[in-house]
Amino acid sequence: MIIDSHTHTAYSKHATGSVDDVVRAAIAVGVSVLTITDHAPFVIDSVNRLLESELDAYLDDICRARNKYAGHIKILAGLEMDYMLGARRHAESLLSTLDLDFVVGSVHYLPIDGQRVNVWDLTRLNEAAVLEQFxxxxxxxxxxxxxxxxxxPDSLLRSVPVSRWRELFIPLAPLFQRYDVSYELNASGPRKSSWDSSMKCEFNGRWSYPCRETLPELLSSGATFTVGSDAHTPADVGAGLNDMLDELVPIGLNCICYYEGRQRIEVAVGKPRQLSVQASA
Ligand SMILES: [Zn+2]
Ligand SMILES: [Zn+2]
Known part of the structure; x- marks a missing residue:
């Protein structure tokens, strides 16, 4: 049983594949619970995300696929929403109009001295102002x-050393449980490049995130975890999820979750993985 709670379609503009293409790819690789989470409309641009005028068609496509593939896969409707300091009102008003299963909030953009730094601008991520803002x-x-x-939440590890990351992240770890927000274990890390600051070059093939080194603190604080491939093409749906669990279960991960109607559904993981499913408050 593979659960993939973070996937994109062509509605995100920089991703490919229709909702139907993504669902068929998910079925082909054995995904049994798929959440589509295209980038929500946001002020920063209109070329990397859904437009407000497309939201109805997006949700209709998901609904059609849910009916068409019923019995083969559970399909859930989500959004990945950007979060920037002070942008709360935008997110609030958008969410109040939509009927979604799952909303994942991501920090992608950091306003620094009148400029915008993106979390994929690897050469800038170790700057004090960038880390503070992040x-x-x-x-x-x-x-x-x-x-x-x-x-x-840990994608800055593409550039930031783990020791520095731990120092800054550990004080925030208990907040996930306190505010009842899951921590996403995003399996796209091994597919992304990393930055070597001593060689001043980008290289591939390293596991940068999700952060293995802060998992103990998150687990002991009672945090819950979603898992997602962050696929931007049908070929990547489900990618890396089993390998990620193979890595994290031995160091203590024993439960993951997904959301349906904004309610958390917990799934035990172990060997064999993902044995039981039960709803939780
Ligand atoms: Zn993202
Ligand atoms: Zn994403």
Missing amino acids: FLSLEESVCSGLFDAIGH
């Missing part, structure tokens, strides 16, 4: 009450 945004997104989970 952790303020992360904290505010967890405490906002808007999201079911926080997407790739």
Whole structure:
């Protein structure tokens, strides 16, 4: 049983494949619970996300696929929403109009001195102002009450050393349980490049995130976890999820979850994985 709670379609504009293509790819690789989480409309641009005018068609496509493939796969409707400091009102008003299963909030953009730094601008991520802004945004997104989970909260590890990361992240770890927000274990890390600051170059093939080194603190604080491939093409749906669990179960991960109607459904993981499913409050 594979659960994939973070996937994109062509509605995100920088991703490919229709909803139907993504669902068929998910069935082909054995995904049994699929949540489609295209990038929600946001002020920053209109070329990397859904437009407000497309939301009805997006949700209709998901609904059609849910009916068409009933009995083969559970299909859930989600959004990945951007979070920037002070952007709460935008997210709030959008969410109040939509009937979704799952909302993952992600920090992608950091306003620094009138410029915008993106979390994929690897050469800038170790700057003090960038780290400060990122952790303020992360904290505010967890405490906002808007999201079911926080997407790739540790993706800065593509550039930031783990020791520095731990220092800054550990004080925030208990907030996930306190504000009832899941921590996303995003399996796209091994598919992404990393930055070697001593060689000043980008390289591939390293596991950067999800962070293995902060899992013990998250587990002991009672955090819950979603899992997602963050696929931007049908070929990547489900990618890396089993390998990720193979890595994290031996170091203590024993339960993951997904959301249906914004309610958390917990699934035990272990050997054999994902044995039982039960709803939780
Ligand atoms: Zn993202
Ligand atoms: Zn994403």
